[in-house]
Amino acid sequence: MSASFPKQAQVVIIGGGIHGCSVAYHLAKNGWRDVVLLERKKLTSGTTWHAAGLVGQLQGSHATTAFASYGVELLREIEAETGLSPGFRQNGSISIALNQDRLSELKRKADFARLFGVEAAFIETDAIKERWPLMNAEGVLGGIYMPSDGSANPTDLTQALARGARINGAKIFENIKVETVLTSNGIVTGVVTDSGIITSEFVVNCAGMWARDLGQKNGVGVPLHACEHYYLVTEPIAGLPSDLPVLRSYCDGTYWKEDAGKLLFGFAHFHAKAWSKDGIPENFEFDSLPFVEDDVMEVLELAMERVPCLTEVGIRTFFNGPESYSHDGRFTLG
Amino acid sequence: MDLSEMDPARIEEFQAQDHYLQERCPETLVLTYAIHWPGRQRETARGLRRTPFYHAFKANGAVYTEMQGWERPGWFAPEGVAPVHDYAFGKPSWFNHAQTEQKCARNGVVMIDYSMLGKHMVEGQDAENFLQRVFTNDVSMPDGRVTYSLMLNERGGIEGDVTIARHNKTCFMVMSAISHTRRNRDHLQRAILAGEDVIIRDVTSAYAVLALCGPLSRTVLETLVDISLSDWDFPSYSFQQFYIGHAPVFAQRLSFTGEMGWEIFVTPDFAEYVFEQLYQAGQVCDLRLAGGEALNALRIEKGFVHWGSDMAYTESPHQIGLDFACRPDKNTAFIGKAAYLARKAEAKGPFLCSVKLHQPDAMLHHNEPVLRDGAVVGFVTSGAFSALLGTAIGLCLIAPPAGTSGNKELEKGDFTVLVEGRAIPATVQRKAFVS
Numbered sequence: 001m002s003a004s005f006p007k008q009a010q011v012v013i014i015g016g017g018i019h020g021c022s023v024a025y026h027l028a029k030n031g032w033r034d035v036v037l038l039e040r041k042k043l044t045s046g047t048t049w050h051a052a053g054l055v056g057q058l059q060g061s062h063a064t065t066a067f068a069s070y071g072v073e074l075l076r077e078i079e080a081e082t083g084l085s086p087g088f089r090q091n092g093s094i095s096i097a098l099n100q101d102r103l104s105e106l107k108r109k110a111d112f113a114r115l116f117g118v119e120a121a122f123i124e125t126d127a128i129k130e131r132w133p134l135m136n137a138e139g140v141l142g143g144i145y146m147p148s149d150g151s152a153n154p155t156d157l158t159q160a161l162a163r164g165a166r167i168n169g170a171k172i173f174e175n176i177k178v179e180t181v182l183t184s185n186g187i188v189t190g191v192v193t194d195s196g197i198i199t200s201e202f203v204v205n206c207a208g209m210w211a212r213d214l215g216q217k218n219g220v221g222v223p224l225h226a227c228e229h230y231y232l233v234t235e236p237i238a239g240l241p242s243d244l245p246v247l248r249s250y251c252d253g254t255y256w257k258e259d260a261g262k263l264l265f266g267f268a269h270f271h272a273k274a275w276s277k278d279g280i281p282e283n284f285e286f287d288s289l290p291f292v293e294d295d296v297m298e299v300l301e302l303a304m305e306r307v308p309c310l311t312e313v314g315i316r317t318f319f320n321g322p323e324s325y326s327h328d329g330r331f332t333l334g
Numbered sequence: 335m336d337l338s339e340m341d342p343a344r345i346e347e348f349q350a351q352d353h354y355l356q357e358r359c360p361e362t363l364v365l366t367y368a369i370h371w372p373g374r375q376r377e378t379a380r381g382l383r384r385t386p387f388y389h390a391f392k393a394n395g396a397v398y399t400e401m402q403g404w405e406r407p408g409w410f411a412p413e414g415v416a417p418v419h420d421y422a423f424g425k426p427s428w429f430n431h432a433q434t435e436q437k438c439a440r441n442g443v444v445m446i447d448y449s450m451l452g453k454h455m456v457e458g459q460d461a462e463n464f465l466q467r468v469f470t471n472d473v474s475m476p477d478g479r480v481t482y483s484l485m486l487n488e489r490g491g492i493e494g495d496v497t498i499a500r501h502n503k504t505c506f507m508v509m510s511a512i513s514h515t516r517r518n519r520d521h522l523q524r525a526i527l528a529g530e531d532v533i534i535r536d537v538t539s540a541y542a543v544l545a546l547c548g549p550l551s552r553t554v555l556e557t558l559v560d561i562s563l564s565d566w567d568f569p570s571y572s573f574q575q576f577y578i579g580h581a582p583v584f585a586q587r588l589s590f591t592g593e594m595g596w597e598i599f600v601t602p603d604f605a606e607y608v609f610e611q612l613y614q615a616g617q618v619c620d621l622r623l624a625g626g627e628a629l630n631a632l633r634i635e636k637g638f639v640h641w642g643s644d645m646a647y648t649e650s651p652h653q654i655g656l657d658f659a660c661r662p663d664k665n666t667a668f669i670g671k672a673a674y675l676a677r678k679a680e681a682k683g684p685f686l687c688s689v690k691l692h693q694p695d696a697m698l699h700h701n702e703p704v705l706r707d708g709a710v711v712g713f714v715t716s717g718a719f720s721a722l723l724g725t726a727i728g729l730c731l732i733a734p735p736a737g738t739s740g741n742k743e744l745e746k747g748d749f750t751v752l753v754e755g756r757a758i759p760a761t762v763q764r765k766a767f768v769s
């Protein structure tokens with residue numbers, strides 16, 4: 001146990017993924033004293049390190065859209081504040097529709113974006129083709145272009161947030177696992193870790209796919225469960241522009257992003273699987289899950305039709321990682 | 335910021351169990367790229383909570399939608415129509431059936447399964463004082479009366495809305511919308527002071543409830559009861575115990591449709607019998623069963639609000655037109671009174687209004703931007719298609735014109751609503767379209 005390991009804090013944050021680091025950053029910056037973040041392994045080692053890094057502002061609700069457009073602001077400013085670049089590229093995004101219903105949905109989303117002053121405009125198929133020459137335009141009815149969307153590097157962003165938190169006085173400890181949360185009469189009093197007890201007024205559960213287990217220990221139901229989630233990365237593609245907008249083809253079940261000269265494309269799943277039904281392995285750290293060909297074939301075939309060059313360039317990475325989803329698709333906050 | 339959609343209190347115990355999550359969460363992932371239809375239904379973990387009327391309503395064509403595990407009729411498929419709940423941004427295949435249900439409620443009589451209504455008994459020597467403190471309306475009313483009330487937070491924001499039935503000084507029933515049952519219970523439980531003699535019991539599934547409503551509802555009910563249902567003997571916002579045939583029931587006279595109506599409470603053992611009695615008696619008046627789709631349109635026509643859609647803990651009663659439910663003059667000061675009065679005096683917007691489109695081909699669902707003279711000033715909080723008006727209607731939260739305060743000049747300007755990129759001319763008014 002290091003000498004500086006605290007016995008007391010105003011708030012303990014459990015989990016050093018992007019959420020935990022963001023909470024630590026924002027609390028510390030807003031004047032909270034004694035902000036302590038505990039991570040069982042290394043920062044980002046849960047699910048954050050492997051995120052595809054898309055930054056999309058077209059969200060379903062007022063609160064999530066407000067969060068997402070604030071996120072873009074933060075991405076623009078965090079480097080000046082911390083000296084660490086989050087790898088933010090504001091290349092814009094294009095969502096395409098292959099049928100009238102999807103077009104209606106996209107147009108409604110663009111209407112909604114107006115409420116937040118987020119730019120979103122209808123774009124004709126020809127213009128999409130110009131911005132995204134690798135796309136097969138067959139069946140595309142048009143789309144919505146959002147110039148302020150983009151992508152970022154989730155690991156770099158998390159590290160930037162962690163540094164920002166430290167600059168503002170937060171203490172971040174890796175390799176410290178929280179065993180249980182202490183309560184008295186239903187009120188949080190602290191946490192028990194494998195390196196000792198910290199008493200605190202507040203505890204924030206940012207344990208991602210571990211959050212449910214952690215909550216259960218205190219009889220708190222957290223409606224999250226990990227599911228298997230894929231993306232694939234191609235071999236390098238000659239001449240792929242680095243300012244390529246993110247392309248989303250919801251109907252095909254794919255999103256596309258330029259990633260260091262390669263195309264990274266990820267997945268909607270027509271069938272999805274819950275992962276770790278019997279508990280998450282104790283040693284899980286920067287881990288991925290076994291790739292099952294059958295789970296991707298349906299979407300992969302649609303992907304090859306939408307971006308025909310896939311039939312020539314090989315696929316370098318088949319990535320399967322866990323990500324937790326809620327029972328109703330909403331966040332749990334409060 | 336209103337984060338009520340993310341509130342942990344929306345989650346019922348059964349929804350945080352591993353088996354439930356292992357079915358539901360993968361479906362969430364599948365649906366992220368699926369079309370986000372208005373009213374999209376889940377297919378996993380269905381059929382969990384069924385009311386005593388489930389099978390009887392199903393035999394009569396009920397097509398079910400789900401809310402907090404409850405199966406509730408969305409609309410009724412007439413004979414020969416497949417009971418399939420499909421989706422559209424425009425008009426789904428069942429559009430006309432739900433429209434017919436609306437018309438029956440306004441012109442005849444309908445019956446709605448209301449059993450999922452959240453019901454909490456608040457009992458104890460201090461029950462009345464407790465409710466006076468927690469709720470904005472006055473519950474020191476005569477026994478047998480019912481009132482609509484709000485609970486506020488210390489900032490004067492609306493934490494929930496309920497109806498409260500007074501059985502006697504030490505016994506009240508507090509009724510909540512399905513989705514907020516747990517939230518409201520938690521809120522009440524936390525508000526009990528040390529030493530206060532108040533006990534809260536959840537009796538949601540101890541009573542099945544049928545809402546009988548429409549101008550002919552009295553004609554139907556009269557044939558089955560020994561009591562007088564006249565306005566004098568059974569006024570609005572009162573309740574009584576009586577018998578329907580052989581079954582003991584109690585009923586309160588009110589309806590979310592805004593029509594004359596009774597919400598009839600019956601224990602599950604007598605429930606199906608009571609349904610049969612009412613259904614048979616209703617045949618001479620052409621009684622129809624109605625679902626949640628019709629009810630939603632009917633309540634929007636009347637300007638009745640739904641917590642979580644049309645307001646949340648960020649809004650103060652004066653913004654939503656709910657001052658009538660606040661009684662700052664009553665003997666006990668309610669929680670949030672000072673903040674409420676200050677906010678009311680300040681008269682800051684946005685304010686809730688009713689909105690009606692001038693073109694019948696566009697639909698309002700939720701979140702469509704409302705523009706005054708071409709500038710965004712608010713959004714639709716709830717939308718539906720009104721059978722009575724033949725057009726899409728909604729409620730909307732909008733800001734008053736720049737440089738004005740209060741809601742006096744709210745209706746000024748030329749309004750449009752953005753629907754799929756088109757600015758549709760609209761009427762925005764403070765009063766509900768149907769009074």
Ligand SMILES: Cc1cc2nc3c(=O)[nH]c(=O)nc-3n(C[C@H](O)[C@H](O)[C@H](O)COP(=O)(O)OP(=O)(O)OC[C@H]3O[C@@H](n4cnc5c(N)ncnc54)[C@H](O)[C@@H]3O)c2cc1C
Pocket residue numbers: 014015016017018019020038039040041042043044045046047048049050051052053054055176177178179206207208209210214229230231266319320321322323
């Ligand atoms: C294939 C894939 C692609 C994705 N693409 C995108 C994308 O393009 N854009 C996007 O926005 N999101 C994307 N995501 C989602 C994103 O990865 C997650 O939403 C995000 O990483 C969740 O962060 P978190 O901080 O909640 O969880 P995590 O990063 O998992 O952090 C939780 C942390 O808590 C720690 N922890 C757990 N229990 C304890 C304990 N008891 N004590 C101490 N520490 C503990 C864990 O070790 C872990 O580091 C993607 C996910 C996947 C799988």
